[in-house]
Amino acid sequence: VQVVESGGGLVQPGGSLRLSCTGSQFILSEYSVNWVRQAPGKGLEWLSSLSGSRGPTYVADSMKGRFTVSRDSAKNSVYLLMNRLRVEDTAVYFCARDKMGPHDYMDVWGKGTTVTVSS
Amino acid sequence: DIQMTQSPSSVSASVGDRVTITCRATQGIGTYLAWYQQKPGKAPKLLIYDASKLQDGVPSRFRGGGSGTYFTLTITSLQPEDFASYFCQRADSFPLAFGGGTKVELK
Numbered sequence: 017v018q019v020v021e022s023g024g025g026l027v028q029p030g031g032s033l034r035l036s037c038t039g040s041q042f043i044l045s046e047y048s049v050n051w052v053r054q055a056p057g058k059g060l061e062w063l064s065s066l067s068g069s070r071g072p073t074y075v076a077d078s079m080k081g082r083f084t085v086s087r088d089s090a091k092n093s094v095y096l097l098m099n100r101l102r103v104e105d106t107a108v109y110f111c112a113r114d115k116m117g118p119h120d121y122m123d124v125w126g127k128g129t130t131v132t133v134s135s
Numbered sequence: 136d137i138q139m140t141q142s143p144s145s146v147s148a149s150v151g152d153r154v155t156i157t158c159r160a161t162q163g164i165g166t167y168l169a170w171y172q173q174k175p176g177k178a179p180k181l182l183i184y185d186a187s188k189l190q191d192g193v194p195s196r197f198r199g200g201g202s203g204t205y206f207t208l209t210i211t212s213l214q215p216e217d218f219a220s221y222f223c224q225r226a227d228s229f230p231l232a233f234g235g236g237t238k239v240e241l242k
Binding site for chain 1: 171177178179180184185190222227233234
């Protein structure tokens with residue numbers, strides 16, 4: 017059981033990037049999936065949660081209007097679309113599956129994908 | 136929004152020491168709190184959930200406690216593989232939030 021992120025890279029300020037999170041050995045759509053980032057040398061920052069079974073989506077207030085999340089069940093994947101990127105969005109972006117249950121504990125994490133925003 | 140604050144930000148300890156990290160919430164969150172361990176260059180790993188429940192495969196030297204606004208993570212006898220950073224996370228409702236982290240270093 018694992019999740020794998022992809023899509024990171026170098027992007028100029030103001031640009032866009034779409035990150036993917038693909039599940040392996042389990043059905044991703046049955047779980048809530050979170051995006052969490054970590055800027056260099058900093059702590060963890062929760063960005064968004066996409067509930068399983070077509071449930072609600074939550075996005076951190078600081079990201080609303082720039083970041084959106086979506087799911088493609090046929091591809092067993094979740095996506096984070098990031099627009100109008102800023103230098104301060106430079107970070108490792110993790111995808112994390114929620115532990116089954118009523119609360120959002122993240123029990124399966126990917127290795128992360130690095131996003132660098134720089135001119 | 137509820138904020139999570141950890142202390143200390145770093146602690147120096149030796150193998151075999153007992154280490155306690157605290158996490159405070161600005162409002163009560165019941166027992167809906169998780170602890171994660173992260174080693175450099177790696178993803179976080181879930182250690183404790185519901186404030187005191189051990190995730191499968193996590194050694195019993197890790198103990199979580201607390202409720203409401205005050206929580207603790209105790210490593211009863213520090214092992215070489217425990218030198219890492221530790222983060223708490225509220226899970227009572229959205230927005231989710233992590234504490235700032237505590238780095239456990241070798242004295």
